[in-house]
Amino acid sequence: MEKRKFIRKVCLLGDGGVGKTSLVRRYVEDVFSDSYIISFGTKVSKKVIDLGEVELTLMIWDILGQKSDDPLHAAYYRGANGALLVGDLTRPETMRHVVRWKEEFLKVCPGAVFVAASNKSDLESAMQPRDLKEIVDALGVELKRTSAMTGEGVEELFVALGKGIMERSK
Ligand code: G3D
Ligand code: MG
Secondary structure, eight states, X not given: OOOEEEEEEEEEEOOTTSSHHHHHHHHHHTTOSSOOEEETTEEEEEEEEEOSSEEEEEEEXXXXXXXXXXXXXXXXXXXXXXXXXXXXXXXXXXXXXXXXXXXXXXXXXXXXXXXEXXXXXXXXXXXXXXXXXXXXXXXXXXXXXXXXXXXXXXXXXXXXXXXXXXXXXX
């Protein structure tokens, strides 16, 4: 039977240097190498995910700006179905900021689906379990440990986002 095909837009959100570009590069270039389209300070990568009955193409927007409250971001967020929130375990302030990134994104895309990553799991964490719990409580989204360096958790993160988006659109 022919799979049903869907295309969805997702954005990568988080402070500068947390590893957004590295995560998408690790995920996308494992399979596709020339899928970057560079335009207007944004890189859009494409990845096809096989979800059983459904084939989902994620258009992954990596916004090169670094501040959560940049008014220019709204134009990039428009039409997105979900977002990947990324913080860096070695810099606690970047982990706290994911809550802000989510709030700003929700103003433009109120129905969005989120997944969150505590990236750089290959390095020594500067976060206490208690601080992580506080962030998870404020976010209302599970935090998954990832490393764009080793690949830990990267595939699972994007697949979780794709599944979440397809669940939401049922
Ligand atoms: P950004 O797109 O969020 O701004 P980048 O972040 O992907 O450009 O990554 C910023 C720096 O962190 C890069 O180092 C990159 O190699 C490093 N990095 C990203 N993810 C990981 C990770 O999981 N583990 C480790 N150890 N490093 C990571 P440079 O030195 O190029 O600035
Ligand atoms: Mg980047």
